[in-house]
Amino acid sequence: xxxxxxxxxxxxxxxxxxxxxxxxxxxxxxxxxxxVAQVPLGTPTLNARGTIVMPGGVDIHSHVASSACNHAxxxxxxxxxxxxxxxxxxxxxxxxxxxxxxxxxxxxxxxxYRYAGLGYTTVFDAAVAPLxxxxxxxxxxxxxxxxxxxxxxxxxxEYLLRQIETGNPDRARDYxxxxxxxxxGYAIKVVNPGGIQAWKSGQRNLTEIDQPLGSSRxxxxxxxxxxTDAANSLRLPHPVHIHCNNLGVPGNARxxxxxxxxxxxxxxxxxxxxxxCYGGGAGDGWSSAAQRVIEYLNANPLLSADVGQVMxxxxxTISADAPIEYLLHANSGRKWTNxxxxxxxxxxxxxxxxxxxxAVSALQWAVxxxxxxxxxxxxxxxxxxxxxxGGSFLSYPTLIQxxxxxxxxxxxxxxxxxxxxxGSVLADGLSREYTLNEIAIVTRAGxxxxxxxxxxxxxxVGADADLxxxxxxxNIARMFARPRYVIKGGVLVVEEGQLRRAPAGRRLRVSPGxxxxxxxDLRRHFNAHATVxxxxxxxxxxxxxPMEIG
Amino acid sequence: MSSSFQHVTCLGCGCACDDIVxxxxxxxxxxxxxxxxxxxxxxxDGRVPGEIRxxxxxxGLEEALDGAADLLRAARGRxxxxxxADLTCSAQRAAVGIADRLRAVTESVVSxxxxxxxxxxxxxxxxxxTLGEIRNRADLVLFWGTDPDEQYPRFRSRFTPLSGLHLRxxxxxxxxxxxxIGTDTGPAEADLHLTLAPQEEVAALxxxxxxxxxxxxxxxxxxxxxxxxxxxxxLRAKYVALIHDGERSDQQRPPERIExxxxxxxxLNGPTRAALTSLRGGGNRSGVEAVLTWQxxxxxxxxxxxxxxxxxxxxxxxxxxxxxxxxxxxxxxxxTSVPETLQRGLARIPTVVVGPRASEAxxxxxxxxxxxxxxxxxxxxxxxxxxxxxxxxxxxxxxRPATETLIxxxxxxxxGRTEVRS
Numbered sequence: 001x002x003x004x005x006x007x008x009x010x011x012x013x014x015x016x017x018x019x020x021x022x023x024x025x026x027x028x029x030x031x032x033x034x035x036v037a038q039v040p041l042g043t044p045t046l047n048a049r050g051t052i053v054m055p056g057g058v059d060i061h062s063h064v065a066s067s068a069c070n071h072a073x074x075x076x077x078x079x080x081x082x083x084x085x086x087x088x089x090x091x092x093x094x095x096x097x098x099x100x101x102x103x104x105x106x107x108x109x110x111x112x113y114r115y116a117g118l119g120y121t122t123v124f125d126a127a128v129a130p131l132x133x134x135x136x137x138x139x140x141x142x143x144x145x146x147x148x149x150x151x152x153x154x155x156x157x158e159y160l161l162r163q164i165e166t167g168n169p170d171r172a173r174d175y176x177x178x179x180x181x182x183x184x185g186y187a188i189k190v191v192n193p194g195g196i197q198a199w200k201s202g203q204r205n206l207t208e209i210d211q212p213l214g215s216s217r218x219x220x221x222x223x224x225x226x227x228t229d230a231a232n233s234l235r236l237p238h239p240v241h242i243h244c245n246n247l248g249v250p251g252n253a254r255x256x257x258x259x260x261x262x263x264x265x266x267x268x269x270x271x272x273x274x275x276x277c278y279g280g281g282a283g284d285g286w287s288s289a290a291q292r293v294i295e296y297l298n299a300n301p302l303l304s305a306d307v308g309q310v311m312x313x314x315x316x317t318i319s320a321d322a323p324i325e326y327l328l329h330a331n332s333g334r335k336w337t338n339x340x341x342x343x344x345x346x347x348x349x350x351x352x353x354x355x356x357x358x359a360v361s362a363l364q365w366a367v368x369x370x371x372x373x374x375x376x377x378x379x380x381x382x383x384x385x386x387x388x389x390g391g392s393f394l395s396y397p398t399l400i401q402x403x404x405x406x407x408x409x410x411x412x413x414x415x416x417x418x419x420x421x422x423g424s425v426l427a428d429g430l431s432r433e434y435t436l437n438e439i440a441i442v443t444r445a446g447x448x449x450x451x452x453x454x455x456x457x458x459x460x461v462g463a464d465a466d467l468x469x470x471x472x473x474x475n476i477a478r479m480f481a482r483p484r485y486v487i488k489g490g491v492l493v494v495e496e497g498q499l500r501r502a503p504a505g506r507r508l509r510v511s512p513g514x515x516x517x518x519x520x521d522l523r524r525h526f527n528a529h530a531t532v533x534x535x536x537x538x539x540x541x542x543x544x545x546p547m548e549i550g
Numbered sequence: 551m552s553s554s555f556q557h558v559t560c561l562g563c564g565c566a567c568d569d570i571v572x573x574x575x576x577x578x579x580x581x582x583x584x585x586x587x588x589x590x591x592x593x594x595d596g597r598v599p600g601e602i603r604x605x606x607x608x609x610g611l612e613e614a615l616d617g618a619a620d621l622l623r624a625a626r627g628r629x630x631x632x633x634x635a636d637l638t639c640s641a642q643r644a645a646v647g648i649a650d651r652l653r654a655v656t657e658s659v660v661s662x663x664x665x666x667x668x669x670x671x672x673x674x675x676x677x678x679x680t681l682g683e684i685r686n687r688a689d690l691v692l693f694w695g696t697d698p699d700e701q702y703p704r705f706r707s708r709f710t711p712l713s714g715l716h717l718r719x720x721x722x723x724x725x726x727x728x729x730x731i732g733t734d735t736g737p738a739e740a741d742l743h744l745t746l747a748p749q750e751e752v753a754a755l756x757x758x759x760x761x762x763x764x765x766x767x768x769x770x771x772x773x774x775x776x777x778x779x780x781x782x783x784x785l786r787a788k789y790v791a792l793i794h795d796g797e798r799s800d801q802q803r804p805p806e807r808i809e810x811x812x813x814x815x816x817x818l819n820g821p822t823r824a825a826l827t828s829l830r831g832g833g834n835r836s837g838v839e840a841v842l843t844w845q846x847x848x849x850x851x852x853x854x855x856x857x858x859x860x861x862x863x864x865x866x867x868x869x870x871x872x873x874x875x876x877x878x879x880x881x882x883x884x885x886t887s888v889p890e891t892l893q894r895g896l897a898r899i900p901t902v903v904v905g906p907r908a909s910e911a912x913x914x915x916x917x918x919x920x921x922x923x924x925x926x927x928x929x930x931x932x933x934x935x936x937x938x939x940x941x942x943x944x945x946x947x948x949x950r951p952a953t954e955t956l957i958x959x960x961x962x963x964x965x966g967r968t969e970v971r972s
Contacts, residue, residue: 067937073843077672077861080847084858087650096651096966099858101847107859108844131680134931134939138639139844158715200687201716202788202823326819329675336816337675339937340825342682343715349675529715531682531708533557536568536941 006031006039007490011049012469015440018449018458022437028053030465033490037461046492048469051484054440055457056121056466057396060447061241061271061306062387063318064111065125065139065148067132068339068347072105072318072388075337075349079103079314085110088499097502104316104351104388112144113502116493118396119468119483122448122456122508125150126189126241126271126386127320129341130157131532133183134539140507145488147456147464149508151241152183153320153345155190155223156197159525164218164226171521173230177514178522180236181546182538184509187238187451188231191320192245193223196346199323207246209258220245221262228268234512235549237452239267239304244276247324251281253289257296264300269450272308272386273297274368286363288424290370298376304450306384309368309399310361311391312412315352318389322346343529354391362416364390366426372403373430378441379449397480400443403434404476453508465490511546552580555945560585561636561925562592563702564830564935565681565709572945579926579945586703592832596926600949601909603918611919615956618880618902618917619963622652625900627877628855628970630867632892633658633842634883635833636906636923637953638930638942642834642841644957645882649854650845653967655876656852657867658838659887661797663808667828668839668849669863670809677815679791679825680936681708686715687823688791689724690783693740694811695731695751696795702829706737710791725787727780734795742783744776748803755810758784759817789823790815796828796935830935833887834924834942837933855970871895880904882957884923885911904956906948919956922948930954 009028014021029039063069073080083102087109090097100110115123123143128136128150140148154160154176163172176188194213195206201214209220224242231240244259246252256276260268270276279289297303319325322338325348329336332350339347354361368390375381383400387393402409413427421427434442448457455464467487473479486494493501526534552575559568562585572593573581579596582589602609604617622629631649633642633656649656660668684691691710698705710724717723728736730745746754754777760767761781784790792815794808811826818824830836839849846852846859853860868891870876879896881888883905888896893913902917906927909920922928927948931939951959 067939070840070843071937073847074668074839074849075672075675077848080859081861084856084860086857096647096961098647098845099650099854100845101859103847105847107847131938134941135840135937138643138841138931138939142643142845200683200789200823330820335673335675336677337671338677338819338825340679340683340687340823342680342686529682529686531680531685532938532940533568535557536559540941 005490006043007046008039008043009046009048009053011047012051012053014459015052015054015436016459017437017441017445019460023052028459028467030487030490033465035459035461035463035465046485048485051469051471052436053467053469055444055459055463056468056486056488057119058122058444058447058451058453058457059120059384059393060124060382060451061126061384062123062393063125063127063389064123065108065136065143065150066128067135068127068318068349069105070135070139071337071339071347072316072349073107075335076103076105076316076351088113090502091500094501104314104392108139108142109144112146112505113499114394116145116486116488117499118393118481119486120146120393121466121486121488122147122453124148124186124451127151127153127191128183128185129153129345129347130179130183131341131344133185137184137507137539137542143505144502145493145505147505147508149186151187151189152179152185153189153191154179154227155193156345158343159522161197161213161218164222165216169226169229171518172226173233174514174518175522176227176230177234177512178518181511184507184539184542186508186510187236187241188227189241190223190227191243191345192247192323193220194218195245196320196322199346200340205323209245209255209262224259224262228263228266232267236510236512237547237549238450239269241269241271243271243321247275247321250278250284250286253277253279253293256293260296260300260303263303265302267302270303270305272384272390273305273371274308274310274364274390277367277371286360286420288363288367288370290367291374291425294371294374297381304380306382307368307371308384308386308390310354310364311385311395311399312354312356312361312365313391313395315354315391316388317350317352319348320345322348324348325350328352342531356416359417359419362418363420365416366421366424369402369409370424370426370430373432374425378438379446381442382446382450383442397477400439400480401477404439406431406433507542507544509542509546510549512549551575555943558943558945559925559932559940560589560592561832561834561932562586562589563832564836565702565705566932566934566940567704567708568940574945577946588703593926596946598906598922598927598948599909599920601918601920603909605916614917614919615960615963618960621878621900621902621916622880622964625878628875629654630876630879631656632867632879632881632888633838634881634885634905635659635835635887636884637834637882638924638928638932639834639837639841640930641882641924641928641953641957642838643845644954644961646841646845648880648957648961651961651966652964653854653857653970655855655867655870657892658842658850659833659835659883660839660850663798663803664796664830665850665863666805667796667808670812674809674812674816676812677819677825678827680938681827681934683825684709684791684827685711687789689717689789690727690787691724691791691793692727692729693736694729694792694794695734695736696793696829697735697737698829699737701795701798705829727783744780746773752804752806752810755814759814762817762821784818785821787822790818792824792826794828796830827936833884834932836935836937837931840933840937868892868895871898882953885913888913904953920949921953921956928952
């Protein structure tokens with residue numbers, strides 16, 4: 001049976017923070033994939049009594065569909081061998097479902113099914129080298145159900161760095177606009193500004209915000225300012241998405257705060273903040289600096305962040321931050337893939353595991369929770385595990401439980417190595433418990449707003465009909481792990497906890513206007529240094545039109 | 551009337567040069583400018599047969615697809631789906647999809663040397679780069695038992711020219727070292743030449759790595775002084791490109807060899823920077839590995855017979871065929887890319903071939919559907935040897951419908967298998 005194009009949902013307690021609804025039972029009407037005010041009498045009805053309904057989940061920062069992900073999949077046959085995943089049994093009439101494999105980097109079809117099965121309907125891949133954008137689109141085409149988009153890596157791009165060196169921010173902005181349109185990307189991503197270029201050129205890394213790249217005038221600070229201003233002057237729906245210098249290094253909170261101070265008063269998003277909130281320093285051990293950083297974020301309303309929570313268990317670190325991945329390989333002895341990407345960026349991959357008995361893992365877990373529990377504004381500090389870097393997206397329900405239930409948190413705290421937790425505010429007993437409304441904000445309404453997705457993250461008239469229904473349960477982790485119903489774009493994809501339909505998702509992308517004078521210069525740049533023809537660089541023939549900007 | 555197509559991607563080898571100018575006249579390719587001899591041969595005149603045959607007789611498309619579906623449906627036991635050369639990624643995606651639906655064993659156009667390299671990189675990871683990094687950064691290019699000129703003719707001119715963005719100007723900006731392994735020699739124009747006997751290769755790589763790490767393995771071999779000199783050069787370089795042929799060699803190669811090359815490239819990243827490049831063949835074979843990896847988690851040798859992907863790199867299809875363990879086969883892609891060992895086995899089971907020049911398959915097949923060649927007749931996406939995806943153009947009309955569509959049509963005719971019957 002084909003899903004009705006109209007549907008009335010009755011009986012669910014609605015959590016729609018954007019529209020100020022907190023648990024009221026009211027009808028929701030859907031027509032042609034959108035929320036509408038009313039549907040005619042006789043419209044099919046879904047009785048959702050006993051459930052709570054929220055907008056579909058929105059993952060602001062994940063690694064699911066990229067060349068880097070595929071290099072990581074290739075590196076992990078043992079994980080895939082350990083977890084074969086048969087095809088789900090979809091309803092008759094659906095295109096054949098696909099089998100796959102799991103682990104920290106599931107195959108693409110399995111990724112789509114699992115995100116949807118968790119009630120997430122929109123996912124962004126946070127790090128795509130422009131040269132490989134075509135690959136990301138191919139992977140998204142094989143990642144069903146979820147609407148997807150990606151952020152393009154620009155913070156180490158040689159053409160961009162040259163514009164900074166020569167004092168040409170307008171050209172830098174035009175280039176960013178062109179790259180977004182040419183790749184079908186959604187936002188500008190900065191990873192370890194300048195540090196990857198330093199890694200590739202033998203300087204190894206940049207560890208100070210004013211440290212020049214080689215003999216140039218380019219510094220991390222200049223890169224951050226240029227790209228932040230570019231994103232804001234282009235009026236992109238999502239501001240620049242920043243992975244700061246010194247990820248995962250003790251004492252890095254100083255760099256993080258310097259980066260935030262640099263951009264205070266401008267709109268900017270700091271990603272996987274947990275990995276950038278450590279005190280201490282070389283020879284001085286590790287400590288939490290979460291409080292200092294979150295207080296700064298709380299006080300600066302134009303800045304936002306996602307947490308990048310560490311969850312105990314297997315992970316895979318995948319990052320354009322290749323110098324850090326090299327250090328992780330050198331220190332852990334684990335296998336390591338590094339791919340230097342011409343003219344643009346890098347890529348490093350090291351399998352990893354966060355262990356309760358490991359003092360640093362325990363500190364990282366605590367730092368993430370401190371950020372959550374000390375955050376004054378859930379709209380500006382949203383949930384992520386930087387999947388699969390801090391843990392799989394499948395661990396979100398456990399994370400939600402730790403946010404909503406202080407006893408569950410205390411149980412976990414008892415099991416961890418507390419060596420580095422002296423002075424941690426979490427260890428001292430933060431008692432805050434997130435409400436369902438706050439969970440709805442940090443997992444859907446907040447990310448959607450930060451991403452500028454006006455049709456997502458809420459259930460008002462005109463919104464995309466992406467909805468997730470949870471059965472109330474005492475065990476919060478179980479409740480969030482298995483939604484009773486999920487509706488994506490008006491299609492009932494999960495029924496009674498079972499995935500039954502798997503429509504294709506849409507691609508979310510932008511194509512900002514720019515001065516075409518940049519094209520002549522770019523063609524020269526490509527002809528001189530690129531190994532792909534300028535004409536072949538743009539990804540053409542994308543199915544979904546770009547989003548309107550402004 | 552002639553028309554020309556600019557910036558055409560050539561899949562004659564894994565370099566995937568995308569600057570070819572193809573001129574077409576009277577539905578034939580009359581020129582492929584900038585293409586190397588391999589590329590010119592790959593484009594040819596662009597003519598491909600457009601036959602459809604069932605049991606040797608000309609047939610309509612519908613009848614052929616029904617025949618193929620009947621053959622696959624009737625088979626008792628495991629099916630083989632072979633992913634061959636000259637397919638777009640869309641066609642590859644569809645072909646993996648039908649393999650999943652049929653619970654088939656897959657085999658693909660991956661040579662023995664290439665599969666050894668994939669397995670080694672799965673054990674150790676690897677230090678690699680896209681080819682433009684070699685062009686722009688590598689001040690020392692070390693050709694290890696390979697001269698790309700023969701099988702990858704434009705590799706050196708495109709990726710190791712005299713100058714590069716981050717190199718000092720002129721010849722001194724980039725030095726070339728050739729290490730010959732027996733008769734696998736490097737470029738004649740190299741600045742430094744070394745020669746090793748094939749049986750010395752693995753030990754020499756270990757010795758070289760030890761020296762980079764400041765150690766010595768003791769028991770100095772006769773070539774040690776030369777290797778010491780090479781180790782010094784590697785350490786003085788800012789960015790070393792280590793290049794070997796991932797596909798072919800004159801000698802039988804020990805499997806430890808590729809692992810030792812990977813380990814050497816990784817170790818160089820402590821004191822300096824380095825990347826290993828495995829030269830790979832054409833026909834979008836890197837695309838097969840990419841597609842299989844994202845759809846199944848494994849780059850080759852995927853077995854769907856238990857209803858989900860299993861990795862079987864030690865049980866290749868040729869062995870299964872010899873053991874009588876496969877009941878029927880669907881070959882998608884150029885049948886000439888099927889390895890000879892497999893061709894012999896295919897002759898013994900009912901086989902369907904859907905691909906460019908299927909009608910010229912060097913093994914018997916019950917159902918044959920000719921298609922166009924990816925990048926000549928069928929537009930789409932193809933991968934360079936370094937996993938960089940490139941657009942493929944269709945410069946000529948080919949047989950219709952396209953391979954992807956044919957496989958999808960076939961997929962609708964065969965019911966999904968819920969178990970493998972024997």
